[in-house]
Amino acid sequence: MTNMLNLTLKVWRQAGPDQPGRFEEYTTTVADDASFLEMLDYVNEDLIAHDQEPIAFDHDCREGICGSCGVMIDGQAHGPQKGTATCQLHMRKFADGSHITVEPWRAAGFPLIRDLSVDRSAFDRIIESGGYISVSTGAAPEANMIPVPKDVADAAMDAAACIGCGACVAACPNSAASLFTSAKMQQLNLLPQGQAERWRRTEDMVETMEEFFGSCTNHGECQEACPKEIPIDFIAMMNRDYLKAKFANRRRGGQRKAG
Amino acid sequence: MALSLDSHVPDGPLADKWTNYKFDLKLVAPHNRRRFTVIVVGTGLAGASAAATLGELGYNVKVFTYHDSPRRAHSIAAQGGINAAKNYKNDGDSVYRLYYDTIKGGDFRSREANTYRLAEVSVNIIDQCVAQGVPFAREYGGRLDNRSFGGAQVARTFYARGQTGQQLLLGAYQALAHQIHAGTVQLFNRMDMLDVVVEDGQACGIIARDLLTGETSRHNAHAVVLATGGYGNVYYLSTNAKACNVTATWRAHRKGAAFANPCYTQIHPTCIPPSDEFQSKLTLMSESLRNDGRIWVPKDPADCGKDPSTIPEDARDYYLERKYPSFGNLVPRDIASRNAKSAVDSGHGVGALRNGVYLDFAESINRLGEDVVRERYGNLFDMYERITDENPYKVPMRIYPATHYTMGGLWVDYNLMSNVPGLFVCGEANFSDHGANRLGASALMQGLADGYFVLPTTIAGYLATKLGTTPPPITSKAFDDAQADVDDRVKRLLSVKGTHSVDHYHRELGKIVWEYCGMARNKAGLEQALSEIPALREQYWSDVKVLGDGESYNQSLEKALRVADFMELAELKVRDALHREESCGGHFREEHQTPEGEAKRDDENFQYVAAWEWGGPDIQRDAVLNKEPLVFEDVTPSQRSYK
Numbered sequence: 049m050t051n052m053l054n055l056t057l058k059v060w061r062q063a064g065p066d067q068p069g070r071f072e073e074y075t076t077t078v079a080d081d082a083s084f085l086e087m088l089d090y091v092n093e094d095l096i097a098h099d100q101e102p103i104a105f106d107h108d109c110r111e112g113i114c115g116s117c118g119v120m121i122d123g124q125a126h127g128p129q130k131g132t133a134t135c136q137l138h139m140r141k142f143a144d145g146s147h148i149t150v151e152p153w154r155a156a157g158f159p160l161i162r163d164l165s166v167d168r169s170a171f172d173r174i175i176e177s178g179g180y181i182s183v184s185t186g187a188a189p190e191a192n193m194i195p196v197p198k199d200v201a202d203a204a205m206d207a208a209a210c211i212g213c214g215a216c217v218a219a220c221p222n223s224a225a226s227l228f229t230s231a232k233m234q235q236l237n238l239l240p241q242g243q244a245e246r247w248r249r250t251e252d253m254v255e256t257m258e259e260f261f262g263s264c265t266n267h268g269e270c271q272e273a274c275p276k277e278i279p280i281d282f283i284a285m286m287n288r289d290y291l292k293a294k295f296a297n298r299r300r301g302g303q304r305k306a307g
Numbered sequence: 308m309a310l311s312l313d314s315h316v317p318d319g320p321l322a323d324k325w326t327n328y329k330f331d332l333k334l335v336a337p338h339n340r341r342r343f344t345v346i347v348v349g350t351g352l353a354g355a356s357a358a359a360t361l362g363e364l365g366y367n368v369k370v371f372t373y374h375d376s377p378r379r380a381h382s383i384a385a386q387g388g389i390n391a392a393k394n395y396k397n398d399g400d401s402v403y404r405l406y407y408d409t410i411k412g413g414d415f416r417s418r419e420a421n422t423y424r425l426a427e428v429s430v431n432i433i434d435q436c437v438a439q440g441v442p443f444a445r446e447y448g449g450r451l452d453n454r455s456f457g458g459a460q461v462a463r464t465f466y467a468r469g470q471t472g473q474q475l476l477l478g479a480y481q482a483l484a485h486q487i488h489a490g491t492v493q494l495f496n497r498m499d500m501l502d503v504v505v506e507d508g509q510a511c512g513i514i515a516r517d518l519l520t521g522e523t524s525r526h527n528a529h530a531v532v533l534a535t536g537g538y539g540n541v542y543y544l545s546t547n548a549k550a551c552n553v554t555a556t557w558r559a560h561r562k563g564a565a566f567a568n569p570c571y572t573q574i575h576p577t578c579i580p581p582s583d584e585f586q587s588k589l590t591l592m593s594e595s596l597r598n599d600g601r602i603w604v605p606k607d608p609a610d611c612g613k614d615p616s617t618i619p620e621d622a623r624d625y626y627l628e629r630k631y632p633s634f635g636n637l638v639p640r641d642i643a644s645r646n647a648k649s650a651v652d653s654g655h656g657v658g659a660l661r662n663g664v665y666l667d668f669a670e671s672i673n674r675l676g677e678d679v680v681r682e683r684y685g686n687l688f689d690m691y692e693r694i695t696d697e698n699p700y701k702v703p704m705r706i707y708p709a710t711h712y713t714m715g716g717l718w719v720d721y722n723l724m725s726n727v728p729g730l731f732v733c734g735e736a737n738f739s740d741h742g743a744n745r746l747g748a749s750a751l752m753q754g755l756a757d758g759y760f761v762l763p764t765t766i767a768g769y770l771a772t773k774l775g776t777t778p779p780p781i782t783s784k785a786f787d788d789a790q791a792d793v794d795d796r797v798k799r800l801l802s803v804k805g806t807h808s809v810d811h812y813h814r815e816l817g818k819i820v821w822e823y824c825g826m827a828r829n830k831a832g833l834e835q836a837l838s839e840i841p842a843l844r845e846q847y848w849s850d851v852k853v854l855g856d857g858e859s860y861n862q863s864l865e866k867a868l869r870v871a872d873f874m875e876l877a878e879l880k881v882r883d884a885l886h887r888e889e890s891c892g893g894h895f896r897e898e899h900q901t902p903e904g905e906a907k908r909d910d911e912n913f914q915y916v917a918a919w920e921w922g923g924p925d926i927q928r929d930a931v932l933n934k935e936p937l938v939f940e941d942v943t944p945s946q947r948s949y950k
């Protein structure tokens with residue numbers, strides 16, 4: 049059964065990175081079957097009808113997989129439903145008459161673009177620094193040659209489920225990116241295919257992460273906010289690997305910065 | 308003027324063509340590769356894999372995407388899996404069988420040699436992805452697991468939970484990131500390609516618009532590769548990501564590239580039915596669910612509103628199992644979709660809006676246990692519950708077909724080059740491998756086959772002829788004109804200042820195309836659409852309301868440019884559907900069906916690729932039809948039977 053909800057929204061509006069920002073209040077009535085982003089679409093249609101510029105927000109797949117969407121909803125990254133990206137949050141999670149505050153991710157590593165949209169390219173820089181297994185096209189051995197125990201493959205997949213949305217950073221009091229970085233790194237560090245570059249990858253990814261983001265002090269807020277419920281165990285694994293990497297890489301000395 | 312559409316399919320036996328062709332192809336020596344600049348537009352499976360591989364080979368690559376990161380491309384959303392003829396299950400699979408299934412699944416409307424090559428390189432794709440660290444599902448012994456998909460009687464689909472596209476794309480993205488780091492590839496993110504530049508009949512660059520600043524810029528290259536995805540969003544509601552659009556290929560079409568078979572679209576049978584007018588997109592429930600879910604509707608329309616658990620077995624119609632006993636719930640998509648439509652149209656639809664059919668897991672849960680079902684489909688079930696607020700472990704899912712994939716696209720030859728020299732097209736953006744219907748788990752395969760293995764090989768044959776040349780400078784007249792045209796389009800859209808939003812018009816267009824050119828089409832309806840679309844387009848250009856300016860981040864303007872191109876493509880698509888007086892695959896003309904209601908092909912008159920050439924803005928009058936006859940040397944087209 050569809051019910052209609054009357055809502056009051058407080059939305060962060062900011063025309064550009066160097067412009068002043070402020071909250072604007074909007075009221076709207078939507079069906080509880082609508083998703084959070086469909087609710088914003090609806091508000092935007094109304095704004096356009098009244099000759100006001102629509103609210104900018106990032107989104108694409110609307111299936112919780114591309115990682116484009118993400119806003120702070122009443123101070124929570126991706127809002128109240130656990131394990132759910134903003135686009136998969138449905139309005140039935142809100143009561144009729146709710147007041148909802150909507151803000152962009154706020155973190156120094158994610159500069160604001162406009163309204164609710166931020167720049168997360170720092171994540172790409174972390175991956176570029178070492179978040180891959182070097183294997184040129186055509187150089188791969190037969191796929192079943194190296195067996196991967198099912199539990200290892202499953203653990204790698206748990207890490208690989210990260211959608212790169214940045215909620216972990218937004219939820220962290222230090223704006224750290226440890227959950228993202230560790231998930232991306234541990235997927236590869238767990239697999240037999242990822243061993244050759246393991247220590248080098250670890251050191252490079254951690255150090256690139258530190259250029260953009262704050263330090264992790266184990267609050268665990270990231271895990272609570274993560275739409276894919278990536279566990280902070282991966283951070284512990286990353287920290288352990290980083291210590292080992294420092295040692296291993298020093299031993300190998302000159303070898304590691306090549307290429 | 309008729310185009311010369313030479314497919315450049317090499318001679319020789321089917322199974323040897325690709326090997327021999329690679330040997331005969333001109334090469335570019337390693338030290339010469341960095342002298343060539345190649346533009347790749349798109350970072351989905353096709354674009355990311357192509358750009359990474361070209362970078363590895365040593366070419367100088369510029370890659371463009373309108374997304375903030377290459378990893379966000381629509382490919383990320385693919386759930387079910389990727390086919391490959393590994394025959395790990397020892398169930399009789401082979402390259403030949405995968406090829407045969409694909410060409411038959413496509414209702415004998417694809418090019419034999421391309422389809423065979425696709426099956427041939429499929430095995431290399433899996434090797435490559437595993438080496439990159441793609442965490443495919445494994446068996447306890449550590450070997451790769453497989454499942455089966457529609458249109459096949461073997462288990463050849465590799466998968467990573469319900470996130471296969473995500474994992475494959477991240478593998479390609481990471482390979483791309485490696486090349487960006489190495490400096491062979493330069494990334495242009497949040498950049499929208501708005502035109503292809505053609506000089507002396509050859510593609511030599513693009514015009515792109517920076518989405519954050521609104522600035523347009525010119526980029527030249529020895530060759531341009533479009534890997535920009537499909538045009539399913541012409542229907543407004545589809546399973547595609549919201550930003551998917553036709554602009555890149557449509558603009559190339561306007562610059563001379565033939566658009567092939569635009570009427571071939573795939574309506575996927577298992578999507579969540581729309582719930583209300585706020586609906587902004589439709590969500591796919593992976594086809595893999597048909598492995599363990601049974602599709603049914605109540606036999607008696609009077610039961611349709613009842614709690615499904617109270618409807619006894621003998622009052623249910625498992626219509627696919629009844630009509631197609633050998634494939635059952637795993638018939639190809641077009642057949643499953645049409646049957647769902649007829650169930651709903653004949654009053655057997657279920658759900659509050661009576662707009663769905665059941666996909667029921669009760670039997671599998673009994674047989675396998677809830678844990679096994681959760682392990683296989685857990686994330687899909689969760690997604691379903693989040694959207695519908697119903698628990699599919701307890702109540703059958705409700706599903707209905709939705710637009711999903713476009714088999715049509717820019718015409719390409721065996722080299723994946725369009726009829727405009729230097730303009731290559733990969734992935735869903737081209738037309739080549741799936742004919743009139745694509746089998747599940749074959750788009751990921753095609754995107755990666757094109758990007759990792761085919762294009763990086765064939766492009767050398769073209770580039771080798773350009774050794775020692777530089778692309779035309781960006782100050783040339785062709786670039787001036789193209790950029791002026793883009794700037795003018797932006798200005799015009801901003802200056803209309805009309806009364807209705809871009810989304811309003813997109814939705815209206817979608818309604819027309821869905822109504823008249825959706826799952827079932829007929830002459831009268833298509834003619835109706837041909838009168839409505841140009842009228843809507845005219846209204847759009849005189850009434851659309853795009854607020855804001857062209858010098859900052861303006862999402863309405865972005866969409867407005869895309870919808871303008873959809874308005875044109877829609878007309879060509881309907882025109883194509885009207886001309887094709889037969890039913891084949893996803894193109895079902897009601898006038899052409901067998902007594903049992905199956906698609907009836909007309910091989911005598913329509914065994915060809917319809918490659919349309921831009922003739923001017925009055926599309927239905929001026930578009931020029933070119934035909935590439937489909938020659939089958941290996942298989943004999945037959946009436947598809949899945950009974």
Ligand SMILES: Cc1cc2nc3c(=O)[nH]c(=O)nc-3n(C[C@H](O)[C@H](O)[C@H](O)COP(=O)(O)OP(=O)(O)OC[C@H]3O[C@@H](n4cnc5c(N)ncnc54)[C@H](O)[C@@H]3O)c2cc1C
Pocket residue numbers: 348349350351352353354371372373374377379380381382383384385386387388389471472498499500501534535536537546547548551552554555591711712733734735736747748749750751752754
């Ligand atoms: C929900 C869903 C599930 C699916 N599941 C499966 C499955 O299980 N198995 C399977 O085989 N197939 C599946 N498919 C189909 C498959 O995912 C797609 O066909 C395939 O991923 C397309 O890849 P692509 O690289 O061609 O294009 P896309 O992934 O669409 O990428 C297009 C790229 O081009 C860029 N781009 C486009 N236009 C421009 C422009 N003008 N300027 C700049 N950049 C541009 C975009 O930014 C993007 O990077 C599924 C599709 C959907 C919708």
Ligand code: SF4
Pocket residue numbers: 209210211212213214215216217227228231270273274275276277278
């Ligand atoms: S770890 Fe979780 S919250 Fe962080 S980017 Fe990945 S999916 Fe988002």
Ligand code: FES
Pocket residue numbers: 106107108109110111112113114115116117118133134135136211
């Ligand atoms: S829009 Fe893709 S994850 Fe939300």
